[in-house]
Amino acid sequence: MKKLIFGAALLGLVGVSCSNDDDNTSNTTTNGSFTVTIENVAPLNTFLKSGIFNTPVGDSSPGPATPGKRYEFTVDAGQSQSLSFVTMLAATNDAFFAPGNEGIALYDENGNPITADVTDQVYLWDAGTEVNEEPAVGPNTVTNQSGPNTGVDENGNVLLMSAVTNGETFAFPPVNEIISVSVTHQSGTQFLISIEDLAGAELSTSMGTRVAPLSPGVYVVHGGDNPLFTEGEPDLGQGIENIAEDGDVTNLGTYTAANTGVTYPASPGVWVVNTEGTNPLFTEGVVDYGDGIEAIAEDGNTAILGANILNLSGVMDGAIMNTPVGSNNPGPILPGSSYQFTFDAEVGDNLSFVNMLAATNDVFIGTSDQGIALFDTNGNAISGDVTDEIYFWDAGTEVNEEPAIGPNTVTNQSGADTGLDENNAVQLLSNVNDGFTYPSVDTVIKVTISAN
Missing domain, CATH: 2.60.40.2130 (F-spondin domain)
Structure with missing residues (x-):
């Protein structure tokens, strides 16, 4: 903070x-x-502002952001607040993109609003809720499963994907080859946030190259540490699992809305x-x-x-x-x-x-x-x-x-x-x-x- x-x-x-x-x-x-x-x-209240992003720019209905598409939304934030969000890396079991513990600061150390590419503050996380299978190949990955919430429960902790050592591990591309996140100061206390699935967002698998879309997600403006999850601890049960496994924002969106305000x-x-x-x-x-x-x-x-x-x-x-x-x-x-x-x-x-x-x-x-x-x-x-x-x-x-x-x-x-x-x-x-x-x-x- x-x-x-x-x-x-x-x-x-x-x-x-x-x-x-x-x-x-x-x-x-x-x-x-x-x-x-x-x-x-x-x-x-845990969150000052919150919302759902679920419709890519140019699309007429909610859905994933496939390579070359992006989500956009605006937030109002003060100098003491940060931005956090969660979006699933589709074609996986329970992998998601999100900022780290402190969220993304929207003002610099002098209190000036930023306009910047902040992708270097975004990480690929393992929710620890479902046993990993080969992306886009495993039967319970989101693109292959027979229905939501399938797969073997893992009962693990939220970890950086790069730190996962138990079970199956896979070579994911660097974050900046899949996703691009930018902040643009509009005026006053308002910022435009862009979360883009890059045109070349792909995963290499045993079945060949597969695209890597992003799911709809949830964002929050908050003070202090990232309130959506804690690295090294189990999922809080508020809806991260639903996004990370199925790209479903319903539970986390409901929870954040109920805990948003001054x-x-x-x-x-x-x-x-x-x-x-x-x-x-x-x-x-x-x-x-x-x-x-x-x-x-x-x-x-x-x-x-x-x-x-x-x-x-x-x-x-x-x-x-x-x-x-x-x-x-x-x-x-x-x-x-x-x-x-x-x-x-x-x-x-x-x-x-x-x-x-x-x-x-x-x-x-x-x-x-x-x-x-x-x-x-x-x-x-x-x-x-x-x-x-x-x-x-x-x-x-x-x-x-x-x-x-x-x-x-x-x-x-x-x-x-x-x-x-x-x-x-x-x-x-x-x-x-x-x-x-x-x-x-x-x-x-x-x-x-x-x-x-």
């Missing part, structure tokens, strides 16, 4: 807390103690207890105060707002939240993890907080601008799920780009505070028409308040 999910700025500061009351002189009686849990309930962490943030009727952190429809919301909304950096807690309107107490429950180190909350904090409050107090919706440019998670009332009209402390009082806000400080893809989104930017200044007011994200799709709040965050 080119960079971690967050840079150091997203870690925030440790141990900042304050109060406007002097402990030695205060005669205020608190009315209750509260514990707040902010849990990330978003799905943890994963949304939440950054460290700041919480405050403020008096009713005050707007301590921001005001809807008004430009950001400049107290530190921008740094959280764009970079997950709590330093500025944390240092300004004492100066915020109506604030009685507050602190930075930056260490997930069960962790010893500051960091974002990924799906399945949470922040938790406890405080005292009295009737008339509200709770306000902000965290960055990571993978975006300047979207933050927060309460309304006046916060959540901690006591009902009868003076009883509230307790329960308050997610319906949590919103996604656009800070209006940086122009939005596609989440997790745009070059200045927090997971892709080259440094803190990049991106085009926007100079707009803070507003609900649901009121922003930027052309991008966002999840609903309750599919990402769950917030509960417990009166102790």
Whole structure:
């Protein structure tokens, strides 16, 4: 992976807390103690983008790419993502072409999109699921078998074909004599991918020369290591076998589609207890105060707002939240993890907080601008799920780009505070028409308040 999910700025500061009351002189009686849990309930998606390629250029229906034909498809990818794909070398039992462990990087080390022949990053693999026979000759090779999924089960591991030593081994041509893979940058974050079966793609067999087509396949855009298979380990059972043995993309295509989408962490943030009727952190429809919301909304950096807690309107107490429950180190909350904090409050107090919706440019998670009332009209402390009082806000400080893809989104930017200044007011994200799709709040965050 080119960079971690967050840079150091997203870690925030440790141990900042304050109060406007002097402990030695205060005669205020608190009315209750509260514990707040902010849990990330978003799905943890394995793939950012995925799809099937199954119709050669110029053909009117799905089918293999025979010598001289190619598959083409476009992908959108950010600087921290790579491309992986799987396509069968037809006429074999379970051989397939795919990139190696890291996938194919679509940006160079300087963050520039590439246009290049990347065939040297593609390898011929043995899926280890079916015993090999002589290509195009064996009775269970894909061109000769009586039906799909025939042949003797191998129960082996995914290996480079060049590393296979057990059973029958055959002299396959070099990869670049069968397949050509190229990446062409189109514009913005879009790339055209071409996977061509070369005009001279042939296999030498005991029965003479046979053509070597490519099957339909599946592609994914991902962060980190290649998530489709692991060299030296058995097939994951998600559909590689179906492609490698039969050129059937159904299972892997279904699996990747079900696990595709943006994963949304939440950054460290700041919480405050403020008096009713005050707007301590921001005001809807008004430009950001400049107290530190921008740094959280764009970079997950709590330093500025944390240092300004004492100066915020109506604030009685507050602190930075930056260490997930069960962790010893500051960091974002990924799906399945949470922040938790406890405080005292009295009737008339509200709770306000902000965290960055990571993978975006300047979207933050927060309460309304006046916060959540901690006591009902009868003076009883509230307790329960308050997610319906949590919103996604656009800070209006940086122009939005596609989440997790745009070059200045927090997971892709080259440094803190990049991106085009926007100079707009803070507003609900649901009121922003930027052309991008966002999840609903309750599919990402769950917030509960417990009166102790």
